[in-house]
Amino acid sequence: MLSNNNKEQKSPKRRFLLILGGAAFVCFCIMGLALIFWKDIPIGSDPTQRKIFGGVILVYAVLRFSRYLRKDPDEVDEA
Template sequence: MLSDNKEQQKSPKRRFLLILGVAAFIGFCILGLGLIFWDDIPFDIPKTQRTIYGSVILVYAVLRFSRYFRKDPDEN
């Protein structure tokens, strides 16, 4: 019974990296959405460039977050 539960639990390293990945994902999403929708941004960047930069940051956040769910070849 305990061996079944141990196989399903994540290692402390994996758990920490998941928490860190979720925090980074949320941070990048806030940054990307802030660039896209914040009208009074204190930078002198045209709206189209802000939209492009924000979109690139959002795509990066999704790609980075999706890497956390791939299984490492070292892990069983």
């Protein structure tokens, strides 16, 4: 039998942190993609260095967002 774990809404704090984490994820992704694909970006660096730094920013964005999707250890599901 399937259990319904969506009985309770998320707390306002958890909801705010999820929205803030999503916004940070989008901003970091846009910044990383801009560094990788924007050829005339006004940063005086080698194109290879820009692509590597853009990739690092994208990896950081994914790792940061994955932290927000994990449950806190103090949150216990009631069976």
